[in-house]
Amino acid sequence: MHLLTAIVVLPLVGFLANGLAGPRLGRGFVSIVGCGLPILAFAAAVRCFAELAGAGGAPLVTDDYTWAEVGGHSFAVGFWFDRLSAVMTLIVTGVGSAIHVYSTGYMKDDPGYARYFAYLNLFLFFMLLLVLGRSLLVCFVGWEGVGLASYLLIGFWFEDPDKARAGKKAFITNRVGDAGFLLGMFLLYHALGTLDISQVQAAFATGAPMALSADLVGVLLFIGATGKSAQIPLHVWLPDAMAGPTPVSALIHAATMVTAGVYLVARLNGIYQHAPVASELIAVIGVLTAVFAATVAVAQSDIKKVLAWSTISQLGYMFLALGVGAYGVAVFHLYTHAFFKACLFLGAGSVIHALGGEQDIRRMGGLARRIPLTFATFAVATAAIAGLPPLAGFFSKDEILWFAFASERGGSPLLWGVGAVTAALTAFYMFRLLWLTFLTPSRMSTETSHHVHESPPAMTGVLVVLAVLSAVGGFVALPQFLEPVLREPAVHASLAGYETPLLVTSVVLALAGLAGAAILYAQGPARAERLAAHVRGLQRLLSGGYFIDGLYDRVITRPLLWLSARVFLRDGDQLLIDGTLHGLTSLAQRTASRLSRVQAGGLQLYVLLAGLGVVVCIAWMWRHV
Amino acid sequence: MDRTQFLLALSVALFALGLIGVIIRRNALVMLMCMELMVNGVILSLVTFAARTATASGAVLALLVFVVAAAEIAIAIPIVLLLVRQRQTLDVGAYTRLKG
Amino acid sequence: MIETILLYAFSAAALAGALLVLIARHPMRVALALISTMLSLACIYALLGVHVIAVFQVLIYVGAVMVFMVFVIMLLDTRDPSFVHRYSRLLVPGVAVATLLAAGLGHAVARYYTAGPASTSPADFRLQPFSASFLREYWLHFELTSVLLIAAVVAAIAVIQGRGGRDG
Numbered sequence: 001m002h003l004l005t006a007i008v009v010l011p012l013v014g015f016l017a018n019g020l021a022g023p024r025l026g027r028g029f030v031s032i033v034g035c036g037l038p039i040l041a042f043a044a045a046v047r048c049f050a051e052l053a054g055a056g057g058a059p060l061v062t063d064d065y066t067w068a069e070v071g072g073h074s075f076a077v078g079f080w081f082d083r084l085s086a087v088m089t090l091i092v093t094g095v096g097s098a099i100h101v102y103s104t105g106y107m108k109d110d111p112g113y114a115r116y117f118a119y120l121n122l123f124l125f126f127m128l129l130l131v132l133g134r135s136l137l138v139c140f141v142g143w144e145g146v147g148l149a150s151y152l153l154i155g156f157w158f159e160d161p162d163k164a165r166a167g168k169k170a171f172i173t174n175r176v177g178d179a180g181f182l183l184g185m186f187l188l189y190h191a192l193g194t195l196d197i198s199q200v201q202a203a204f205a206t207g208a209p210m211a212l213s214a215d216l217v218g219v220l221l222f223i224g225a226t227g228k229s230a231q232i233p234l235h236v237w238l239p240d241a242m243a244g245p246t247p248v249s250a251l252i253h254a255a256t257m258v259t260a261g262v263y264l265v266a267r268l269n270g271i272y273q274h275a276p277v278a279s280e281l282i283a284v285i286g287v288l289t290a291v292f293a294a295t296v297a298v299a300q301s302d303i304k305k306v307l308a309w310s311t312i313s314q315l316g317y318m319f320l321a322l323g324v325g326a327y328g329v330a331v332f333h334l335y336t337h338a339f340f341k342a343c344l345f346l347g348a349g350s351v352i353h354a355l356g357g358e359q360d361i362r363r364m365g366g367l368a369r370r371i372p373l374t375f376a377t378f379a380v381a382t383a384a385i386a387g388l389p390p391l392a393g394f395f396s397k398d399e400i401l402w403f404a405f406a407s408e409r410g411g412s413p414l415l416w417g418v419g420a421v422t423a424a425l426t427a428f429y430m431f432r433l434l435w436l437t438f439l440t441p442s443r444m445s446t447e448t449s450h451h452v453h454e455s456p457p458a459m460t461g462v463l464v465v466l467a468v469l470s471a472v473g474g475f476v477a478l479p480q481f482l483e484p485v486l487r488e489p490a491v492h493a494s495l496a497g498y499e500t501p502l503l504v505t506s507v508v509l510a511l512a513g514l515a516g517a518a519i520l521y522a523q524g525p526a527r528a529e530r531l532a533a534h535v536r537g538l539q540r541l542l543s544g545g546y547f548i549d550g551l552y553d554r555v556i557t558r559p560l561l562w563l564s565a566r567v568f569l570r571d572g573d574q575l576l577i578d579g580t581l582h583g584l585t586s587l588a589q590r591t592a593s594r595l596s597r598v599q600a601g602g603l604q605l606y607v608l609l610a611g612l613g614v615v616v617c618i619a620w621m622w623r624h625v
Numbered sequence: 626m627d628r629t630q631f632l633l634a635l636s637v638a639l640f641a642l643g644l645i646g647v648i649i650r651r652n653a654l655v656m657l658m659c660m661e662l663m664v665n666g667v668i669l670s671l672v673t674f675a676a677r678t679a680t681a682s683g684a685v686l687a688l689l690v691f692v693v694a695a696a697e698i699a700i701a702i703p704i705v706l707l708l709v710r711q712r713q714t715l716d717v718g719a720y721t722r723l724k725g
Numbered sequence: 726m727i728e729t730i731l732l733y734a735f736s737a738a739a740l741a742g743a744l745l746v747l748i749a750r751h752p753m754r755v756a757l758a759l760i761s762t763m764l765s766l767a768c769i770y771a772l773l774g775v776h777v778i779a780v781f782q783v784l785i786y787v788g789a790v791m792v793f794m795v796f797v798i799m800l801l802d803t804r805d806p807s808f809v810h811r812y813s814r815l816l817v818p819g820v821a822v823a824t825l826l827a828a829g830l831g832h833a834v835a836r837y838y839t840a841g842p843a844s845t846s847p848a849d850f851r852l853q854p855f856s857a858s859f860l861r862e863y864w865l866h867f868e869l870t871s872v873l874l875i876a877a878v879v880a881a882i883a884v885i886q887g888r889g890g891r892d893g
Contacts, residue, residue: 600721604648604813611644611822618829628732632769633834635736641827642743648819649812652805654798655755661790662746662759665766676773684850685863687778691785692870696877698790702797703884709801716806718813
């Protein structure tokens with residue numbers, strides 16, 4: 001079996017083993033299988049990468065396994081490993097394995113231990129299917145599968161109906177996006193007769209006018225990406241997804257699954273390069289989501305919710321980059337984001353674990369000395385996301401902002417401006433989080449305070465690794481590495497001089513955010529709360545996520561439910577269908593009951609009717625005989 | 626009017642009156658008696674034809690009908706007696722157990 | 726001549742008796758009306774010359790059947806709802822249907838009965854010749870009716886016995 005197939009199959013084996021035999025074979029077995037197989041997959045991925053590098057970047061391809069042959073069409077499953085896939089696979093397996101190891105510590109006391117690892121492995125399997133898939137069909141199978149795994153993991157503690165509902169919400173919102181993806185696939189297959197990614201890109205590469213509008217396909221596929229990567233208007237599931245265990249939030253909703261949309265657009269850049277309208281739409285939605293989510297994150301008081309909205313915002317950055325043609329830069333940001341966001345989430349998990357379940361930052365504080373390792377890693381990751389040099393986030397975010405400003409494919413000062421504001425806000429709310437959680441005087445209740453302890457090595461070890469990667473990961477010149485696959489867009493020559501000033505501005509903004517947070521929150525939330533009292537309406541708007549959930553509920557959910565209950569259930573099903581059936585039966589019953597009166601035991605009636613019959617016979621005979 | 630026709634008309638009238646009686650009278654015994662009336666009407670027609678065509682078969686049949694009528698009444702009356710023992714009434718309208 | 730008058734007279738008596746059967750309230754009176762009808766019919770049979778049937782009418786019908794009827798009427802209590810409410814609910818429909826029936830049959834009698842010649846050699850309906858020809862030609866029917874009578878006897882006994890057996 002080809003090594004690529006092994007990468008994909010190993011987590012599947014883990015799922016089956018842990019899913020079927022896990023509960024019976026105990027924690028040790030589950031941990032070894034559950035973590036070991038992803039680590040093996042990572043090793044295999046490294047090996048494949050070495051092979052790729054040795055071959056000068058020529059992609060590795062597996063033989064196709066024919067999945068189905070329907071009529072004249074044949075659908076095959078095959079894997080494709082080029083530079084982009086390599087980066088994605090390494091991130092997925094590498095960060096994934098780390099988070100698996102972290103989970104052995106975090107989920108130690110959970111009764112659903114085996115189930116958890118089974119689901120995590122299942123997720124890895126589908127995610128690898130997604131990034132390694134050679135045709136859009138395989139990619140879509142992975143796409144759907146990660147949605148399923150996400151649902152299973154968000155609703156992991158399904159006994160709590162709120163958590164189960166969050167899982168459902170995630171799945172359904174994803175589904176809406178998937179409709180767009182499917183339509184895009186249908187159009188592609190109809191026009192081109194194939195879903196193989198390289199063939200699809202080749203068909204669009206000539207640039208000649210085609211029967212199929214690249215813009216249309218681009219927009220439809222982007223709708224799918226919107227659902228999966230939580231952009232406006234389908235972002236509503238991600239904050240609720242925080243109901244799942246924290247390692248799940250780290251893996252799925254920070255590092256890997258939500259980046260699937262970014263990967264899709266980057267992978268299909270052949271289409272998007274010829275779809276200016278779609279690209280512009282992506283850039284606009286990306287930057288709007290970024291600033292929107294950043295404003296909401298400022299007003300959140302749950303540690304995980306801040307990070308969730310932050311993820312939405314950073315994904316917006318990635319789409320901004322994709323929209324202006326800087327595909328490699330978007331993937332670069334994906335890569336750095338995976339490190340620092342996973343580190344942040346896992347750090348938050350460590351804090352929650354230390355505090356015995358407390359998640360409200362208004363009731364934290366003063367943890368810097370009590371859990372120093374967690375604090376240190378969290379601080380490094382915060383600085384990375386804020387974009388302070390020379391940490392990883394600085395490099396990737398700066399590149400994005402530069403291309404947003406100067407790219408010939410739609411860069412504009414307006415996009416840069418909004419992005420810059422978002423950067424400032426990002427720094428502000430992240431440092432707010434850091435201060436309120438760790439550096440301010442303690443606002444913890446006494447029993448929580450007694451409970452505080454550093455996390456076990458399984459957890460802190462992973463934190464350290466991720467923090468180090470957040471720090472030095474930016475020095476890897478990823479966009480240059482990806483250049484053969486994802487070309488950097490050309491830059492307006494006239495604007496070339498602005499590069500350094502913009503760079504400096506980014507740093508200044510990050511520092512401004514840091515300063516703002518430090519000043520406002522140094523002594524705790526009180527000062528900020530006093531200020532917020534003046535703008536209570538704004539405060540409520542922001543913390544409620546601009547009430548978009550409420551809007552969807554009013555405009556979509558309730559009318560649909562009304563339609564279902566009133567029209568389809570009451571009128572359609574009960575009145576029409578049941579009513580017809582009941583009507584028929586009651587008609588039969590009433591008829592029978594009326595007719596049965598003839599035979600009520602009244603002898604004289606019988607005789608009368610017999611006599612009547614004779615009269616009829618006589619009358620008949622009269623006429624015919 | 627011919628004698629035969631007249632008697633046949635009388636037979637029809639007796640039969641019809643008997644039928645009316647079976648339908649409209651409530652007393653079980655009276656119903657039986659009306660049935661006898663119907664039978665008598667029929668016997669009259671038999672005898673009329675026998676006399677008209679001067680064959681014995683009509684008269685024989687009339688004789689046999691007598692026998693059957695006697696047997697019938699011999700059974701019908703005990704049945705009525707049993708019914709009356711159950712319901713303590715001769716009113717035919719009271720026997721509605723088949724209803725519903 | 727006198728025969729025709731007698732015929733009409735007896736027919737009128739029979740009809741009157743029949744009407745009384747319908748109208749009378751007390752079952753005893755109904756029985757007596759029926760007896761008078763039967764006797765009138767017997768007279769009509771005698772007028773027609775069918776003497777043997779006339780005699781048997783009186784013997785069997787009036788003498789056995791109606792006596793049994795009268796016996797039972799006297800046995801049963803007449804303080805009965807049917808004494809007060811003589812007629813059932815089906816009075817009007819019953820009369821209607823029977824009238825229609827009578828009209829139909831009467832119409833048939835009137836239209837389709839063609840007056841044909843009477844037979845030349847009248848059969849002898851006196852007792853001895855009649856019984857001789859009866860038992861000579863219709864002996865099978867005679868045997869069968871005897872079977873019927875035995876069946877009736879068994880049935881009557883079963884009806885009474887079964888009831889009595891259950892009562893212990």
